[in-house]
Amino acid sequence: MATVLRPLLRGRTYTRLLHLWVPALPFSVWIFIHPPTPWMPALVLVPLGLIPAVRTGEGIQARLMLMPGEAEPGISEEPSATWRDRLRTALWLAVRVALSGVTTVVTVWLPLLAYSLGELAAGGSPGGVPVLEDARPHWAYALLVPVPLVVLYAVVVGLGALVTAVARRLLGPSPAERLAALEARTEQLLERTRIARELHDSIGHALTVAVVQAGAARTAGDPAFTERALDAIEETGRAALEDLERVLGVLREPRRPVSSRPTLGDADRLLESARASGATVDAEVTGPLETVPGPVSREGYRILQEALTNALRHAGGVPVRVRVRVADGTLLLDVRNPLPEEVPGPGRGSGLRGIRERAALLGGRAHTGPDGGDWRVRVDLPVD
Structure with a gap:
């Protein structure tokens, strides 16, 4: 049990979560500006990734937030020197945005689901969660409250490990840099x-x-x-x-x-x-x-x-x-x-x-x- 809960005590678990949240900010702002086209900021990902200096910025963020304290994180902080590096950076931005969307949905809806189950167990209403719209209050829902939280914990840790592995692959040093x-x-x-x-x-x-x-x-x-x-x-x-x-x-x-x-x-x-x-x-x-x-x-x-x-x-x-x-x-x-x-x-x-x-x-x-x-x-x- 101590091994399973150890990530809760590690700072990098929370810095990785923050790293996953950051790309959602421009999409959130754009939704308020133009709600019918929430996908619009994604159109700039490929041109942005082709800028050589972007690879440096992404490498610094990944090293500090995904692998804090590691002596040799395997992440390059050099600007893109070849078209292969530029394409790898553009692909990294697309993957990062996709994982950010999944993280945002999970970290919003799973806590809300746990809260709604608690409300039902206490005799209240489900609180706007679609899957619980027809549910009636009952004390047994209290037994289900930990389930969304456990799933949230597993998803956050898993997504953090996944984005770190992808960063090592796409932002790692090129053969010339090695x-x-x-x-x-x-x-x-x-x-x-x-x-x-x-x-x-x-x-x-x-x-x-x-x-x-x-x-x-x-x-x-x-x-x-x-x-x-x-x-x-x-x-x-x-x-x-x-x-x-x-x-x-x-x-x-x-x-x-x-x-x-x-x-x-x-x-x-x-x-x-x-x-x-x-x-x-x-x-x-x-x-x-x-x-x-x-x-x-x-x-x-x-x-x-x-x-x-x-x-x-x-x-x-x-x-x-x-x-x-x-x-x-x-x-x-x-x-x-x-x-x-x-x-x-x-x-x-x-x-x-x-x-x-x-x-x-x-x-x-x-x-x-x-x-x-x-x-x-x-x-x-x-x-x-």
Whole structure:
């Protein structure tokens, strides 16, 4: 019983009823203006449905009144872009008006029938209901009073579910809109993945430098070295905070363009940070870095950052050889460092996976793993 009566406690039952009542208003007004032609407003349904903006208005009404609170109601709020959408909107208006007429009749006559049955049970007259014109007062009519009300309840709930199903069918997104929504969703997921990689690379690098510097300063016991270590931690932390603020700004304002992301032109900052952490960095940069496209240069910076971070985290203050070369339409990033005592597997860690993902997205190749006694990260990215 509780399940059957649950729709009475749901707000959408009453918003759907209101949605069904609304189209009856112009017909009711027209009856007072010209009673002999109550059907006249129906003539404008097809021309009205062919107006592109009408689909937007109907979609907003359906979403708010038929499916309130649903995250993905499956209703389009875009104007009609094709003739198929226009015809679907016109058909929707016709169906909505027809269901509105049924709802109006039911919600008027069934309560009146219940009232007339109550009048007969109390010894009064039937009150103008045609089916009860010849009925005589009798107390037994009281047993029939709930019947019209139960039927009213079932019809209202059923018509609400029916108009909602029709709305999903006729006002739902077209194939082109579904494709656009899928593309937007894909872009959103890719952006979230990119932001996760950005945070991992930037914050992970800063924390690694801070940990290595703090440990080296404690071991060295040299005030001058400690001063340099604190300077390196401060500089790296400040850069990480700038990256964090930029990423959080993108999350707060999704439509704001991404700007000020570091490129390979800022690689000196990474190399100096690694040197300040105690590593001996032998860097060689050849070729015109300024000709590398922005996306490739930005991703190349992150790949180099992750490679240096791995070297500091797993090998400590060891010699690191960095080669950055632009030649023959390819950007080469090659980072080597001596293998530590415990060699990590070539596929372990989200950082290495991120390097391979970045390379694959740009149409390049990445190799990460042991190579001749060294740990090597080699990435080839096309720049054409």
